Amino acid sequence: xxxxxxxxxPKGGFSFDLCRRNEMLAQNGLxxxxxxxxxxxxxxxxxxxxxxxxxxDTRATEGPIVADKNxxxxxxxxxxxYCCGAGTAADTEAVTDMVSSQLQLHRYxxxxxxxxxxxxxxxxxxxxxxxxxxxxxxxLGGVDVTGPHLHTIYPHGSTDTLPFxxxxxxxxAAMAVFESKYKEGLTRDEGIQLVSEAICSGIFNDLxxxxxxxxxxxxxxxxxxxxxxxxxxPRTYVSSKGYSFVKGHTEVLTTKITPLKEKVEVIxxxxxxxx
Amino acid sequence: MGDSQYxxxxxxxxxxxxxxxxxxxxMAVGSGQTSLGIKAANGVVIATEKKxxxxxxxxxxxxxxxxxxxxxxxxxSGMGPDFRVLVRKSRKQAxxxxxxxxxxxxxxxxxxxxxxxxxxxxxxxxxxxxxVSLLVAGFDADGPQLYQVxxxxxxxxxxxxxxxxxxxxxxxxxxKRYTDDMELDDAVHTAILTLxxxxxxxxxxxxxxIGIIGTDKNFRVLTPSEIEDYLGEVE
Numbered sequence: 001x002x003x004x005x006x007x008x009x010p011k012g013g014f015s016f017d018l019c020r021r022n023e024m025l026a027q028n029g030l031x032x033x034x035x036x037x038x039x040x041x042x043x044x045x046x047x048x049x050x051x052x053x054x055x056x057d058t059r060a061t062e063g064p065i066v067a068d069k070n071x072x073x074x075x076x077x078x079x080x081x082y083c084c085g086a087g088t089a090a091d092t093e094a095v096t097d098m099v100s101s102q103l104q105l106h107r108y109x110x111x112x113x114x115x116x117x118x119x120x121x122x123x124x125x126x127x128x129x130x131x132x133x134x135x136x137x138x139x140l141g142g143v144d145v146t147g148p149h150l151h152t153i154y155p156h157g158s159t160d161t162l163p164f165x166x167x168x169x170x171x172x173a174a175m176a177v178f179e180s181k182y183k184e185g186l187t188r189d190e191g192i193q194l195v196s197e198a199i200c201s202g203i204f205n206d207l208x209x210x211x212x213x214x215x216x217x218x219x220x221x222x223x224x225x226x227x228x229x230x231x232x233x234p235r236t237y238v239s240s241k242g243y244s245f246v247k248g249h250t251e252v253l254t255t256k257i258t259p260l261k262e263k264v265e266v267i268x269x270x271x272x273x274x275x
Numbered sequence: 276m277g278d279s280q281y282x283x284x285x286x287x288x289x290x291x292x293x294x295x296x297x298x299x300x301x302m303a304v305g306s307g308q309t310s311l312g313i314k315a316a317n318g319v320v321i322a323t324e325k326k327x328x329x330x331x332x333x334x335x336x337x338x339x340x341x342x343x344x345x346x347x348x349x350x351x352s353g354m355g356p357d358f359r360v361l362v363r364k365s366r367k368q369a370x371x372x373x374x375x376x377x378x379x380x381x382x383x384x385x386x387x388x389x390x391x392x393x394x395x396x397x398x399x400x401x402x403x404x405x406x407v408s409l410l411v412a413g414f415d416a417d418g419p420q421l422y423q424v425x426x427x428x429x430x431x432x433x434x435x436x437x438x439x440x441x442x443x444x445x446x447x448x449x450x451k452r453y454t455d456d457m458e459l460d461d462a463v464h465t466a467i468l469t470l471x472x473x474x475x476x477x478x479x480x481x482x483x484x485i486g487i488i489g490t491d492k493n494f495r496v497l498t499p500s501e502i503e504d505y506l507g508e509v510e
Binding site for chain 2: 097098101104105108109
């Protein structure tokens with residue numbers, strides 16, 4: 001059997017094989033499942049005088065339920081590039097992991113630091129191939145040899161390049177804060193303050209966002225991942241003694257005991273078990 | 276010789292039970308530039324000659340020692356282009372392992388997968404074996420490790436090994452000098468002395484390459500100035 005050394009590129013794009021069946025099911029009244037884990041989300045990014053600051057909330061929802069109170073939405077792409085993800089959590093994780101791996105290979109082959117536009121192109125071409133079915137809305141930011149960059153990427157594969165950006169269900173709340181307070185040449189502390197305010201605005205005004213604020217500051221040659229930089233939603237009224245449920249706490253109404261009869265058959269002179 | 280009738284087809288055994296193409300591939304390795312590796316108690320060093328075909332060649336553009344992962348490096352003896360192909364494949368395999376298991380690939384696993392690729396090319400139609408032997412140096416949870424992979428796809432773990440033109444002299448030199456409790460610095464000195472043994476011409480920081488990995492688990496190629504320092508110490 002020939003295993004030729006010819007490289008056959010993988011067939012891209014979505015497989016539409018099941019679409020007819022889905023239509024038939026919908027016509028027969030079956031509702032599609034809606035409770036996969038989404039990140040309701042507020043994610044933001046802005047460019048300040050020394051680089052880029054990214055911010056995100058930490059709530060992951062499954063319909064009306066909070067599935068993860070402290071998830072990580074700022075994903076590592078390269079030592080100098082990070083990416084916030086909104087949309088279906090599995091999609092954002094998978095697509096950022098995949099592109100991060102491709103960037104690592106690219107760095108080995110070229111011997112150079114990765115560029116933000118490289119990550120951008122890899123992400124947008126993958127999302128375009130899947131025609132929007134990979135539900136990942138991303139805010140990509142980083143600093144490379146050509147300077148600081150900030151981009152937004154939509155699930156269908158279009159991109160924007162902006163000085164400040166927000167995505168997710170809390171994007172309007174966060175954008176309101178940015179639009180009124182953003183200016184060029186912010187310092188590091190001002191930038192972190194503004195990003196935290198924007199995320200908090202999303203946390204308090206959008207149901208899909210909540211819990212804590214994560215911040216990531218990227219400058220030339222240096223990055224700081226401030227996990228849980230702000231925790232504006234602490235658990236109050238936690239009993240310091242802890243909770244113990246002693247026997248007698250619950251009232252026993254009835255008791256019924258059913259003894260199990262043991263049936264043991266002893267066979268004399270049976271074959272020994274094969275070892 | 277009866278074998279010669281079987282020497283052109285890769286996928287046919289000779290009467291003596293050898294695959295002659297693989298023997299020839301090993302000869303290609305044996306005529307390549309000398310490379311060697313030494314496993315110390317706290318790290319691994321690999322080194323090679325870097326003889327360029329002419330003084331006009333820009334030696335900074337040539338790098339024979341390559342990274343496969345942050346904690347695994349590799350050097351070769353034999354055909355450079357074949358080495359490039361293997362390095363690309365190995366890097367991709369390491370990335371795929373990481374994507375699947377979310378951990379850095381252990382040295383043994385990477386060596387096994389690279390060897391499997393080399394073996395594929397000895398049992399397929401229309402291809403030839405790789406004309407390189409690799410020395411893979413890595414440091415992971417099992418400590419420092421040094422592996423040699425041959426064109427046939429067989430691999431061995433070594434405490435110290437050499438390949439290429441000067442292999443027999445280098446190996447006997449290493450056998451005499453190797454001790455189990457060597458430190459990484461001593462290993463680098465021994466590597467330089469071993470290269471010097473069979474070196475034609477004057478050894479300098481421009482015509483050898485050295486890669487080391489220590490307990491920091493970060494493989495790196497030494498800069499020419501660092502090699503100068505080591506050469507000075509050895510004199």
